[in-house]
Amino acid sequence: MNGRGFGKLEIAGAAMVLSLVIVAVFAPALAPHDPTRAVAATYGDPGAPSLAFPMGTDQLGRDVLSRIIYGARISLTVGVAAMAETIVIGVLIGLLSGFFGGSVDFLLMRFTDVMLTLPALLLAMAFVAILRPSLFSILLVIGLVSWTQVARVVRAETLSMSKRDFVLAARALGAPPARLITRHVLPNVLPIIIVMAALGTSSTLLLDAALSFLGLGVPPPTPTWGRMIEEATIYFRTAPWLAIFPGLAIFYAVLAFNLLGYGVLRARSR
Amino acid sequence: MSLVSGSDQASAPIAESATAAALIRVENLWKEFPAGSEGLLSRTRLTVKAVAGVSLDIQRGETLGLVGESGSGKSTLGRLILRLIEPTRGSVWFDGRDLSTLSRAGLRALRREMQLVFQDPYSSLNPRMKVRAIVGEGLEIHQLARGPEKEARIVQLLEMVGMGADAMNRYPHEFSGGQRQRIGIARALAVNPRFVVLDEPVSALDVSIQAQIINLLQDLQEKLNLTYLFIAHDLRVVEHISRRVAIMYLGKIVEIAPREEIYANPRHPYTRALLSAIPTIDQKVKSERIKLPGEMPSPVNPPSGCSFHPRCPYAEERCKITEPKLEGARGTHKVACHVFPAQ
Numbered sequence: 006m007n008g009r010g011f012g013k014l015e016i017a018g019a020a021m022v023l024s025l026v027i028v029a030v031f032a033p034a035l036a037p038h039d040p041t042r043a044v045a046a047t048y049g050d051p052g053a054p055s056l057a058f059p060m061g062t063d064q065l066g067r068d069v070l071s072r073i074i075y076g077a078r079i080s081l082t083v084g085v086a087a088m089a090e091t092i093v094i095g096v097l098i099g100l101l102s103g104f105f106g107g108s109v110d111f112l113l114m115r116f117t118d119v120m121l122t123l124p125a126l127l128l129a130m131a132f133v134a135i136l137r138p139s140l141f142s143i144l145l146v147i148g149l150v151s152w153t154q155v156a157r158v159v160r161a162e163t164l165s166m167s168k169r170d171f172v173l174a175a176r177a178l179g180a181p182p183a184r185l186i187t188r189h190v191l192p193n194v195l196p197i198i199i200v201m202a203a204l205g206t207s208s209t210l211l212l213d214a215a216l217s218f219l220g221l222g223v224p225p226p227t228p229t230w231g232r233m234i235e236e237a238t239i240y241f242r243t244a245p246w247l248a249i250f251p252g253l254a255i256f257y258a259v260l261a262f263n264l265l266g267y268g269v270l271r272a273r274s275r
Numbered sequence: 276m277s278l279v280s281g282s283d284q285a286s287a288p289i290a291e292s293a294t295a296a297a298l299i300r301v302e303n304l305w306k307e308f309p310a311g312s313e314g315l316l317s318r319t320r321l322t323v324k325a326v327a328g329v330s331l332d333i334q335r336g337e338t339l340g341l342v343g344e345s346g347s348g349k350s351t352l353g354r355l356i357l358r359l360i361e362p363t364r365g366s367v368w369f370d371g372r373d374l375s376t377l378s379r380a381g382l383r384a385l386r387r388e389m390q391l392v393f394q395d396p397y398s399s400l401n402p403r404m405k406v407r408a409i410v411g412e413g414l415e416i417h418q419l420a421r422g423p424e425k426e427a428r429i430v431q432l433l434e435m436v437g438m439g440a441d442a443m444n445r446y447p448h449e450f451s452g453g454q455r456q457r458i459g460i461a462r463a464l465a466v467n468p469r470f471v472v473l474d475e476p477v478s479a480l481d482v483s484i485q486a487q488i489i490n491l492l493q494d495l496q497e498k499l500n501l502t503y504l505f506i507a508h509d510l511r512v513v514e515h516i517s518r519r520v521a522i523m524y525l526g527k528i529v530e531i532a533p534r535e536e537i538y539a540n541p542r543h544p545y546t547r548a549l550l551s552a553i554p555t556i557d558q559k560v561k562s563e564r565i566k567l568p569g570e571m572p573s574p575v576n577p578p579s580g581c582s583f584h585p586r587c588p589y590a591e592e593r594c595k596i597t598e599p600k601l602e603g604a605r606g607t608h609k610v611a612c613h614v615f616p617a618q
Contacts, residue, residue, distance in 0.1 A: 170399035174459070177359055178413040178466060179386030188412075192403040 015268025018203075021261030029077040036071035041226045044068050051244035061246045063236065069247065072228040073254050079229045080258055083143055084210040090148025091205050095155025096198055102156070103163025104186055114160070117153050125150040126215055133221040140223050143216060147209050155201050162194045169193075196269075203266030207259040214255050230255050297368075298470055298502045299333035299356060304365035306351055310575050323574045325351040327526035328365070330601075333470070338496065338503040340513030340534070342549065343523035346571055349506045352523070353472040356504065357389050358382060369470070387417050390463035394475035396455035400447035406433070406458055407443040413466040432461040435498075437491060453484040457491070464495065470502045477512060489516055511553045514538065522546045525574055525582040528601055532608035542610040542617060544587050581613065589614045 028035060038044045043066030044058075054061040060069035102113040120128075128150045136142040166172065172189050180188070216222045217231025225232070230251040237247030307322035325348040333339045343349045354360050356367050358374045367374045369389065377385060393399035400409055410429045414420045420428045430440040436457040447455055456476060463471055473492065477485040493516055496503060507513045513520055514534065521531040522545060530543040541547045548565040567586045572578055578585050584594040593613050603609030603617030610617045 170393045170395055171401040173359060174391065174393065174399055174462065175401075175412060177357060177386060177389075177391045178462075179383040179416050180412070181383070184416070188404075189401055193401070 012268055012272055014264055015272060018261055018264030018266070018268050021257065022265055025077055025081060025258055025261060028074055029081045032074050032078055036068075036074040038068040038071040040067060040071040040075040040228045042067065051240050051247055053244070054246055060250045061244065063233075063247055064240060064244075069233075069250055072233060073230065073250055076228045076230045076233065076251065076254065077258075079140070079223055079227060080210055080213060080255075083140070083147065083213040083223070084206045084258070084262070086144050087147035087151070087209040087213070088202055088206040090144065091152045091155055091209065092198060092202050094148065095152035095201070096159050096194075098152070098156040099159025100163050100186055100190065100194070103160040104167050104182070104190060106164075110160075113156075117156050120150070121153045121157075123150075125212060129212060129216060130219065130221055133216060138216075138221050138224050140227075143213060143221075143223055147212050147216075151205065151209060151212065155198075155205060158197060158201055159194060162197050163190055166190045166193045200266050200270045203262050203269060207262035207266070210255065210258050210262065297332040298335045298370055299331075299504070300368040301329055301331050301352075301356060302366050302368070304329045304352070304355055304367065305363045306348070306355055306360065307363045321575050324348075324526050324577060325574060326355060326362075327574075327577070329523075329526070329528055331521060331528060331531065333502055333504060334518075335502055336496075336500060337518040338505050338513075338516050340510075340517030340520040341504060341506045341523060342508065342510055342513060342520060344508055344571055346574065347523045348526040348574070349508075349523050350474050353391070353474050353504060353506050357391055357472055359391070384417075387413075387466040388468055389470040389472070390466065390468040392456075392459050392463050392471060392473045392476045394478050396452045396459060396479060397447075399459050400455055402447055404446075405443065406445055406447070409447070409458060410461045410465055413462065417466055419466065428465070432465055433458075435464065435495070436461045452480050453488060456480060456488055460488075460491070460495070464499070467499075468501070470504070472504045472506070474506045475508065476505075478508065485512065492516065509553065510537070510549050522549065525571060525577055527582065527611065529583065529611045530609065531601070532603075532610075536608045540608070540618075542608070542615045543583075543612050544589050544615065545583050581611075 044062070046066070051061060051064050058068050058070065060073065062068055063072070098113050098117065102110045102117075129146045132146040132149065133142055136146065167185075167190060172185055175185055175189050213222065213229075214231035214234075217229040218235045220232070220235065222229050222231050233251040234248050234255075237244070237251070240247050304326055305324070305328055306326040307324050310321040310323045327348070329352055331339070341349050341352065351360070355362050358367065362375075369385065372385070374382065374385070404412075407426075407429055410432055411425055414425050414428060419425075429443060433440060433442055438454065438457055438461070442450070442454075442458070447458065450458065460476075476492070477488050480488060489512070492503070492505075495501060503516070505513050505516055510520070517534050519531065519533050520537045521528050522537075522543065523529070524545050530537070530541070530546045532540075537546065538550065541550055544565075545567075548567050551565040565588070569586050572582065572585060578595075580596045581587070581590070581594040581599050584590040587594065591614060597613075599611045599613045599616075601609050601611040608617050
């Protein structure tokens with residue numbers, strides 16, 4: 006970053022993310038219908054896209070567009086909150102591991118390795134099954150299974166920063182470890198953390214969608230993109246729009262955060 | 276038998292009797308870094324003997340020049356003296372206090388007294404801190420000044436190293452190498468140290484700027500009554516600033532003498548080779564250039580006897596077998612060489 010201006014990628018990414026935020030915040034104003042009520046007369050059968058319902062209606066007569074707009078709320082909430090949790094855990098473990106090294110590093114990294122070997126989705130499913138699906142448990146679980154990547158990257162970056170002369174200079178001045186970490190290491194690791202946060206949001210979004218698809222997401226009647234696709238599977242031949250539109254929504258959100266993340270990453274290495 | 280204790284005690288230079296005037300006393304200091312093992316299944320652990328039994332004194336107010344090629348262990352020695360790294364063996368005394376006996380808090384308090392200036396003016400300043408915060412850090416850590424008093428002190432420090440107060444609100448990347456080095460010096464001086472290790476402070480700078488920085492360091496030494504350990508990789512740089520010069524080779528001091536002695540009457544063949552490598556402008560003085568064959572041997576597996584013997588043009592049979600001790604009258608010229616002992 007370093008004040009060298011932004012490229013097209015991160016501007017596009019930022020605009021897309023902003024559009025998602027606007028949709029989520031102003032969902033009641035933007036949605037043409039109540040997402041939880043049957044508004045079409047086609048009750049029992051999915052309704053094809055029409056002028057009144059641009060994205061069609063589902064098997065219960067609910068407006069797909071309105072459900073997608075409201076779904077953005079859950080997706081963004083889960084995506085951002087779980088990402089924040091991921092970053093907090095990952096940065097903490099990465100900083101401690103990279104800064105102190107030795108046995109602290111060994112223990113934390115072997116623990117991270119163990120977590121890495123377990124497939125995140127499987128682990129998340131097991132956790133949710135135990136905790137019962139709710140917005141809170143989903144947040145908790147996604148954060149708990151996806152911090153490993155952040156921890157590894159932050160550790161590597163911390164390791165290289167800790168060896169710089171300016172950290173040694175602060176140590177020579179008598180700075181205690183807490184000051185070294187917060188004043189010297191963390192500010193220099195921050196750019197990579199921002200990148201990880203943006204990229205991490207897209208993967209937590211996907212994990213949330215996957216959990217919802219498997220029926221372990223935020224429970225009904227709250228509309229989520231993942232469950233919309235799951236409910237659409239049986240109508241896939243007759244009413245593909247039920248799956249395509251929420252799919253596109255997920256695609257758009259993941260792309261938005263990925264573009265933002267890679268854009269920032271590229272701007273940083275320029 | 277581990278490699279660690281492989282070097283015999285007899286080779287350790289005998290520590291000098293304590294002089295009241297010595298600010299720094301280093302006694303038989305060793306630093307070994309692990310360097311893996313010989314093979315995958317080998318139990319033998321290899322170590323790099325970065326500093327191998329160094330003893331020296333630094334008197335109050337003097338500058339000791341420490342010269343050696345890269346890998347000779349000179350920077351490691353500087354950091355050991357500041358106790359930024361722990362020695363494997365041996366001790367460092369600062370003003371009569373053994374640093375190894377200090378508590379964590381005691382060591383932190385002592386950090387005020389001894390500081391470090393780095394070679395690389397780019398990596399030694401935090402790129403995300405303004406000059407104000409960089410220079411003021413020591414003041415904050417040791418709670419020496421706060422508020423307007425702190426500001427005034429930072430300005431004073433910057434002026435002392437020849438920078439304006441307008442530097443305060445700028446970031447390191449806005450300055451040249453020489454200016455950054457001045458900022459690094461101001462940071463070190465903020466805590467009013469008595470002893471400063473200058474770790475190749477001018478090696479990364481243009482020749483024209485080197486002289487400016489050396490002059491600045493000399494002025495500051497007089498004004499603030501500082502004691503310096505000036506580390507360099509060539510003898511030319513330390514010539515003007517040092518009172519005494521020590522030559523280091525493969526973790527050991529091979530020769531130490533007052534400046535005039537080193538330049539006029541070098542004894543050790545390695546010192547002579549280093550001196551002959553200084554380029555001269557004077558065409559008439561055709562000094563013979565002593566070229567050393569080969570590279571410095573690996574400090575993982577140093578040569579037997581005198582570690583300089585494989586490259587020494589004067590090496591004799593005994594040089595391969597016994598290690599020469601650093602000998603000579605105390606406080607004068609000392610040499611570690613069988614062939615050219617101290618006179």
